[in-house]
Amino acid sequence: MPDSFDYIIIGGGLAGLQLALRFAEDPYFNNKQFAIIDPSDKTENDKTWCFWEKGKGNWESIIYKSWESGRFLTSSKYLKFQLEPYKYKMIRSEDFYSLAKDRLQSLNNFHFIKDSISEIYETTMIAHGAKQYQATHFFDSRINSSYLKDKKSSLLYQHFKGWIIETDSNIFDPDQFTMMDYRLKHNNSTSFTYMLPLSRTKALIEFTFFTPYLTEESVYDEMLMSYIKEYLGVDQFHISETEIGVIPMTDFPFHKDNTPSITKIGTAGSWVKGSTGYSFKHTEKKTAKIVANIKAGKEPSYELLNSRFRWYDAIFLDVLTRNNEMGEEIFSKFYSKNTTKNILKYLDEETSLSEDLKIMFSLFDVEFIKSFFRKGM
Structure with a gap:
């Protein structure tokens, strides 16, 4: 097992393994050496991931269950919705871990290391046991805990x-x-x-x-x-x-910890959708963008995030942080006044500005106006 690699991925969870699979699928990286470092073997079913997508995707072999219709209920509303052309899909984490490890462990240039990382200094990373690893670039899923004390973020x-x-x-x-x-x-x-x-x-x-x-x-x-x-x-x-x-x-800017030699990934890179907590499909898009950036000679983090949608999420989070009792009212408007297709398109951050405005108007409340100014873009 070498101690020096081209790329080191810190964390073998959703973001780290999806990124590793992206690298493994592209012949451009066949001569590069990768390490995936995590303190856990990732053998248990510790999470359930759900997402929506059109047609067949990259994970069909491990889809545990899928649905074409859903429902939204309150004390006064019962909304049944059809997802066509989407399907809502469920993956169990143990199946994802197994698939990823089986694919990656069959390759000579991917190495799994069970260890816990404490610090990164430029091109050298130090584990808790004082062992050192070197790389040209690090992809780091460790979360900056300063978001817990940041008063500017919701x-x-x-x-x-x-x-x-x-x-x-x-x-x-x-x-x-x-x-x-x-x-x-x-x-x-x-x-x-x-x-x-x-x-x-x-x-x-x-x-x-x-x-x-x-x-x-x-x-x-x-x-x-x-x-x-x-x-x-x-x-x-x-x-x-x-x-x-x-x-x-949160709208905390985790991604501002990115440097020329370190790219934050997953929750640590602001990849989790702030207003919903969904991450699976967003991670799929981010990892594809990272690979494209490297091949184009750009920094891996170049244009990874959409500032417009981060602003929308910041407004929503500010409203619910200040008025947590409004959740039922907000989501009731969201699901009853918009088509399912537009809702999912919006949550995928694929809507146009005019489509965004229609959704914004459907949620209209004076509290959103206050948050609009509090979270100026």
């Missing part, structure tokens, strides 16, 4: 706990997922239930918060139990898997 946490439950009777409609169900909320917060039916007797059910604070694990359990019993009418069920997570939703 910060919400998307935090959740989910159960995969199994029942004895046919309870679920496996052809329709629930994007948001606001009928059950915790106190006066933006909180909702998200449900992915996997069969008629099996579903992933998550209780999710978009809040400026975190909560005790017992709160998730209480809300999940209430939803299953009161809204699904299920008394007898078995919990086969549990998932818990926290995603920072």
Whole structure:
């Protein structure tokens, strides 16, 4: 195992492995040496990723389930929507890790190293055990924790706990997922239930918060139990898997830590969609752009982010940070006053300015005007 590489990727999660696969698929990098360094072996199913896309994509072999229709619910609304020409797709992290490692470990120029990195100095990186690694460029997924104290940025946490439950009777409609169900909320917060039916007797059910604070694990359990019993009418069920997570939703400029020799990736590079927490397809686009930039002789981080959409996200986050009780109202307008196609196109950051304005007007509220000026572009 060499200690010197052309490129080192710090972190073997979603961003690091998608980037490594991009490099591996391009013959331009066949003579380059890569290291992927992570303290974990990534063998467990620690996450579920969902995304929407048209037709078949790059991950069809590991799609666990997909849906062509969904629903959005509040105490006064029931909206059913068709996703055509999109599909909503689910991937289990263990399947993604396995696919990525199988592909990369078959190549002589990709090396997996189990280690934890403490510092990077120009072209030299030092692990916690004082071992040194050298590279021409580093792709770093470690998060700059200063966002927690930054008073200029808005910060919400998307935090959740989910159960995969199994029942004895046919309870679920496996052809329709629930994007948001606001009928059950915790106190006066933006909180909702998200449900992915996997069969008629099996579903992933998550209780999710978009809040400026975190909560005790017992709160998730209480809300999940209430939803299953009161809204699904299920008394007898078995919990086969549990998932818990926290995603920072912020307009903090993580990407400003990029340097000529270090490119921040994933959450650490501002790749997570600030207003939703979705990252899978955004990561796919960012990794493709990095590879194209390097081949064009540009810095890997060149034009990776869209400042217009970051501004939109900053406005949204500012509204919910200051008025967290407005979540149900905002998302209700979003889903009821716009077509599903335009919603998904907007969240993919592929809409035109005129299309953006239509969506903005559909959300109109005096609080958005205040945040518009607070978060001047």
